[in-house]
Amino acid sequence: MGASGSGKTSMRSLIFSNNPASLTARLGATIDVEQNHVRFLGDLVLNLWDCGGQDSFMDSYLTTQRATIFKQVGVMIYVFDVETREMGKDLEYYRDCLAGLQQYSPDAAIFLLVHKMDLVREPRLTAFQRKKQELQDASGDAVISVLGTSMYDESLYKAWSNIVHTLIPNAAILTKHLQTFAGACNATEVILFERTTFLVIASSSPTPTSLDTSLELEGTTGIPKLDAKRYERTSELIKAFKHSCSRVREEFRSLEMELYDFTAVLDEMTRNTYVMVIIHDPTIEIAAVKLNIRLARRKFE
Ligand code: GTP
Structure with missing residues (x-):
């Protein structure tokens, strides 16, 4: 309206x-x-x-x-x-x-x-x-x-993620499963995105962060600050990237990034979702994370 x-x-x-x-x-x-x-x-x-x-x-x-x-x-x-x-x-x-x-x-x-x-x-x-x-x-x-x-800017994604979050009947259960999954991967954070819109459905973070800009998480074990706008920025960037892929007639499937202090893996979780796993532990192999995602698919489908 x-x-x-x-x-x-x-x-x-x-x-x-x-x-x-x-x-x-x-x-x-x-x-x-x-x-x-x-x-x-x-x-x-x-x-x-x-x-x-x-x-x-x-x-x-x-x-x-x-x-x-x-x-x-x-x-x-x-x-x-x-x-x-x-x-x-x-x-x-x-x-x-x-x-x-x-x-x-x-x-x-x-x-x-x-x-x-x-x-x-x-x-x-x-x-x-x-x-x-x-x-x-x-x-x-x-x-x-x-x-x-x-x-x-990303504020529109933030608002719509918030809106969609209130409509998902089992959001709390999803969060719990994502926390278990994050534990299994030794990940700092695991985020679930809807496939076409790339809106955030749920995350493993203790509070529905997600969804609050004022929040900046700081790990107690030397994990760097996580940007409060990270979800919306990711949605925006991935959608722009998907758009570029479609212009050259390629389909976006997954993404792996190894940066100086963390690793990010983005892959399909179910038919309608993508999962993003953020890891700060340098001993964790990307292949192991991808295997975990594959194994978790049936549970999340
Ligand atoms: P009705 O269909 O008549 O009810 O209008 P609407 O609310 O659907 O408006 P619409 O989406 O057609 O937008 C009207 C104009 O606002 C368009 O020219 C958009 O480009 C512009 N617009 C939409 N969002 C933004 C925004 O965030 N910033 C700016 N600057 N312009 C915007």
Whole structure:
């Protein structure tokens, strides 16, 4: 949900259709609702509704289509253009949508994206905090997550990984299995990515890190600091790399990197996921990690 031009279709095309940001300027306005089905992890299908934001459509969602739009919602993602001149109107529609959601899907999670953060000229954090406060005030008692995003950096992956994480029914079990797997490989960290979007599904890190920018993990045994943005940067880089592979008609399958202080192995885990194993122990052989991944496949499938 969100006003016309706020960037909903652009983010959908970037994350789910693997198009580059430069192509989004050509997208036309969405007419009514466009539905996408994205297969995620075996039988789990993400049913994504992109609701065109022009006033006439919004009015129809809130009246005649109200039950259709707001019934059985898992997550409502409301996109706000940070530079909008019509915040008053945006907030009015947002409040109406919130009421619709509370009526038909009271358990749905709510994510508010303050989008196009790249356009902000004042310090970004200040602008974001101000918007966040405004949105919190408009949300009353509703539990909301507010995230700043831009299609030109990794913040969009971070937000969408967060969103998808809340929809995965067995995320905690996945994390536990990844921790066992990390232990077996003597790995610092193991991360599971969805195959087409490269969004982070789960990781072996003790907290769902993942998903919190403020967090910087520092090992107690001399392991260097892990960058707080490592997951989103990886998603972004691998997707760009996959895009380059497809341009020369090659298919991306796996990746191994041996760097000065760590080794990274990225390989297929299941039909719908990739796993990335990060190792700081120089005595661990890449071949052994790849063998472990092969052996673990059946468990994760
Ligand atoms: P409707 O389909 O009418 O509801 O609009 P929409 O919300 O789907 O907007 P759309 O995705 O078509 O985006 C409108 C414009 O915003 C496009 O020209 C995009 O290139 C631009 N845009 C999207 N995301 C960003 C962003 O993060 N930063 C900047 N600067 N522009 C963006």
